[in-house]
Amino acid sequence: MARLAWVTSRARHSWLTSQAQQCWLNTRRHYHPNGDPPRILITGSLGQLGTGLAKLLRGKYGTQNVIMSDIVKPTKDIVNSGPYVFADILDFKCLQEIVVTYRIDWLVHFSALLSAIGEQNVPLAIRVNIEGLHNVMELSKQYNLRVFVPSTIGAFGPDSPRNPTPNLTIQRPRTIYGVSKVHAELLGEYYHHRFGLDFRCLRFPGVISADTMPGGGTTDYAVQVFHDAIEGREFECYLRPTTRLPMMYIDDCLRSLWEMLVAPEEKLKRRTYNVTAMSFSPEEIVSAVRKHFPDLKATYKPDSRQNIADTWPEIFDDNEARWDWGWQHHYDLEAMCEIMFTLLQQQQQMESVSGR
Numbered sequence: 001m002a003r004l005a006w007v008t009s010r011a012r013h014s015w016l017t018s019q020a021q022q023c024w025l026n027t028r029r030h031y032h033p034n035g036d037p038p039r040i041l042i043t044g045s046l047g048q049l050g051t052g053l054a055k056l057l058r059g060k061y062g063t064q065n066v067i068m069s070d071i072v073k074p075t076k077d078i079v080n081s082g083p084y085v086f087a088d089i090l091d092f093k094c095l096q097e098i099v100v101t102y103r104i105d106w107l108v109h110f111s112a113l114l115s116a117i118g119e120q121n122v123p124l125a126i127r128v129n130i131e132g133l134h135n136v137m138e139l140s141k142q143y144n145l146r147v148f149v150p151s152t153i154g155a156f157g158p159d160s161p162r163n164p165t166p167n168l169t170i171q172r173p174r175t176i177y178g179v180s181k182v183h184a185e186l187l188g189e190y191y192h193h194r195f196g197l198d199f200r201c202l203r204f205p206g207v208i209s210a211d212t213m214p215g216g217g218t219t220d221y222a223v224q225v226f227h228d229a230i231e232g233r234e235f236e237c238y239l240r241p242t243t244r245l246p247m248m249y250i251d252d253c254l255r256s257l258w259e260m261l262v263a264p265e266e267k268l269k270r271r272t273y274n275v276t277a278m279s280f281s282p283e284e285i286v287s288a289v290r291k292h293f294p295d296l297k298a299t300y301k302p303d304s305r306q307n308i309a310d311t312w313p314e315i316f317d318d319n320e321a322r323w324d325w326g327w328q329h330h331y332d333l334e335a336m337c338e339i340m341f342t343l344l345q346q347q348q349q350m351e352s353v354s355g356r
């Protein structure tokens with residue numbers, strides 16, 4: 001018996017060791033031949049996804065090797081956490097200067113106007129999402145950068161199959177956001193085939209996170225519900241209770257991004273992949289949240305965002321990402337609710353201690 005326990009524990013130890021080694025090898029695989037880690041620039045890094053990504057990449061490649069940038073004034077915490085520079089995605093020279101000064105190897109391009117806010121200012125969305133993307137493509141070609149550009153479930157439209165939505169299908173989005181993301185996918189793939197640019201792209205579903213509020217999308221309600229529940233407010237949803245959309249917890253989203261960023265060339269059968277973790281409707285997330293906050297009141301007042309959601313996928317088929325480079329999500333609806341409330345409660349406690 002004791003021998004069996006010893007053998008099992010040795011087997012577990014060596015499995016864990018090989019997992020850790022694999023992880024370490026994955027991280028090292030893209031170091032320079034001289035052993036230097038890649039140097040990475042993140043545009044639009046003060047939005048919902050950027051701060052978390054910077055933290056993840058700094059953990060892997062070193063604080064000084066990940067440069068955050070945006071046009072927004074950073075908090076003291078951001079400035080103290082590592083390099084941060086001003087970068088307007090519409091200013092090509094400014095971008096060139098950053099790439100040269102910091103000897104950038106990889107670029108993660110987050111700057112964008114999201115679906116709902118984009119409809120409120122179409123000319124600005126065209127500038128930021130389309131002209132900005134042109135700058136990023138040219139810059140990446142000129143300096144031979146590996147470039148990651150996120151796309152979205154919003155790159156599909158009413159003519160796309162919605163349940164499920166496969167990787168390769170009709171894309172006729174009806175928002176300027178969606179149009180700009182289809183443009184990004186196609187231009188990136190064109191630059192890859194024409195100029196050999198190392199372009200990588202994932203279509204994300206709605207992303208849910210505790211620390212940064214989302215920036216004006218159609219899926220934002222799925223973050224708001226947690227804040228309303230924990231602060232004892234009524235949750236007023238701008239979508240109908242039965243509107244199903246694909247979603248993902250931020251840790252899964254950022255891990256998928258990193259896995260795509262370091263995936264060996266030979267595993268990538270495409271340059272653009274769907275990824276997802278779950279799909280739910282407002283009434284389903286409300287009942288999941290009520291397991292933690294039974295008194296949460298919810299009302300539904302659909303607005304213009306309903307028209308957008310009605311054209312988006314309900315179930316996202318990400319089998320190709322799972323087959324080609326081993327994508328797996330870790331958080332389902334229940335696990336996401338657990339972690340969201342744990343983190344939000346910790347934040348509440350810290351705020352009450354610091355008197356904010």
Ligand SMILES: NC(=O)C1=CN([C@@H]2O[C@H](COP(=O)(O)OP(=O)(O)OC[C@H]3O[C@@H](n4cnc5c(N)ncnc54)[C@H](O)[C@@H]3O)[C@@H](O)[C@H]2O)C=CC1
Nearest residue numbers: 044046047048049088089110111112150152204206207215
């Ligand atoms: N959050 C989500 O649910 C999803 C996000 N994505 C994509 O991921 C990327 C990041 O998304 P989020 O962080 O949620 O967006 P966000 O809206 O929270 O942040 C976007 C950032 O872009 C910056 N920006 C705006 N104009 C700029 C300019 N001229 N130059 C430089 N930066 C500028 C903003 O200041 C902001 O910090 C976007 O491209 C978005 O389309 C895709 C699918 C889902």
Ligand SMILES: CC(=O)[C@H](N)C(=O)O
Nearest residue numbers: 114115152217218219
């Ligand atoms: C799914 C997205 O791209 C974003 N969250 C939005 O709702 O616009």
